[in-house]
Amino acid sequence: MEKPRALISNHWKFARIAYNRGMNRREFLTTATLSSIALATRAAETTRQFRVAVIGHTGRGDYGHGLDALWFAHPETEIVAIADADEKGRAAAQKKLKLATGFADYHRMLAETKPDIVAICPRWIDQHRDMAMAAIEAGARGIYMEKPFCRTPAEADEIVAACDKRNVKFALAHRNRYHPALPAVARLLKDGAIGRLLEIRSRGKEDQRGGVEDLWVLGSHVFNLINFFCGNPVACSAELLNKGRPVVHADIVEGREGIGPVAGDELHARFEMENGVPAFFDSIRNADTPSENYGLQLIGSRGIISMRIDQHPIAHLISGAPFKPLLDPRAWQPISSAGAGVPEPIADAGAQVSSHGYAVRDLLAAIREDRQPLCNARDGRVVVEMICAILESHRLGGARIPWPLQTRRNPLALF
Secondary structure: OOOHHHHHHHHHHHHHHHHHHOOOHHHHHHHHHHHHHHHHHOOOOOOOOOOEEOOOOOOOOOOOOOOHHHHHHHOEEEEEEEOOHHHHHHHHHHHOOOOOOOOOOHHHHHHHHOOOOEEEEOOOHHHHHHHHOOOOHOOEEEEEOOOOOOOOOHHHHHHHHHHHHHHHHHEEHHHHEEEEEEEHHHHHHHOOOOOOEEEEEOOOOOOOOOOOHHHHHHHHHHHHHHHHHHOOOOEEEEEEEEEEEOOOHHHHEEEEHOOEEEEEEEEEEEEEEEOEEEEEEEEEEOOOOOOOOOOEEEOOOOOEEEEEEEOOOOOEEOOOOOOOOOOOOOEEEEEEOOOOOOOOOOOHHHHHOOHHHHHHHHHHHHHHHOOOOOOOOHHHHHHHHHHHHHHHHHHHOOEEEEEEOOOOOHHHHOO
16 A cells, blocks of 8 residues: 555645646635645554643633534544633643643743643634644644634734744644635636626624624634635725714724624625635624624626635535526535535544544645645734724725735724
């Protein structure tokens, strides 16, 4: 049997052939990387053990979406330490992770255990920058962090620069970015399955968090996928509303989950994207159908691809002119990793996305292969800049904000 590294090497050769035949770079990287992860998994290469240290904070973001215990599913990894400033929470985490001791101070844990990988689990993002920098300075080879990334473009700049300096592989838990159906959606777009891509429409969950909180906590998933399909932003214009009127300074309050200042119960934004396609994001607090609209629609001249965050199947295709009423019924076709209307050949694809399985295996492969993870610190920075560009545009009266974003702080702090 061919050795695992040889299998992966040969796969990348085949992927490069596809790339040379017209596949775009982003699709190529996603297809090749996801396939190499699958090959590495099947080959069960477990000769190198990665020591994992977990940072949580009970009562201040806890352990995110299961980022503490997911490592048990990966034989290459071993959880060696846990840090939690909350004593009761730490004791519970130690029991869950089968650890004899824990640390109240994550700096001390990192200094004493010297882990290969650090899982930064809290959902509260006011701690993310400090935790990431501490992990980088302690010599971690990889970091897996709960989303959203951090509070400001300035914090993102620091993390990106530090990772570059020390060659740390940083992966962000935008787990939908690792879905094996994404390359299939990209191929459908390229092959003209919905004609010319005209625009992207996206919305948050629009529950009680609707507006800027929804933008940060849930819109970050949507922006990460817009970035995947359309490249980087070129400019943004937006408005924030509170009870139907433009947000003013008196509306600004401190947001939950450490996201910093927020304001308003409604927002509407338009991005000019690198590929020339406009992308829209809207969020209204307690909309008529909360959560039903959460995701994005790729609207083309001859059809629509609808993508639902954290749903399986993640994408559906409907053919036909999207703006013309038609008498004949049209069915939505689910899109799998094998294409539209084809059953998903990967039996546990949904479970692997939900459990961060694809994301973790990609991070391990990125460390071994000395490459960037599929969703890395730079991708996280783009998302943070998109969020802050919306706030900056409103601060400046709906002005068109070009890239790169000049304001590196949260614009609502400057309002």
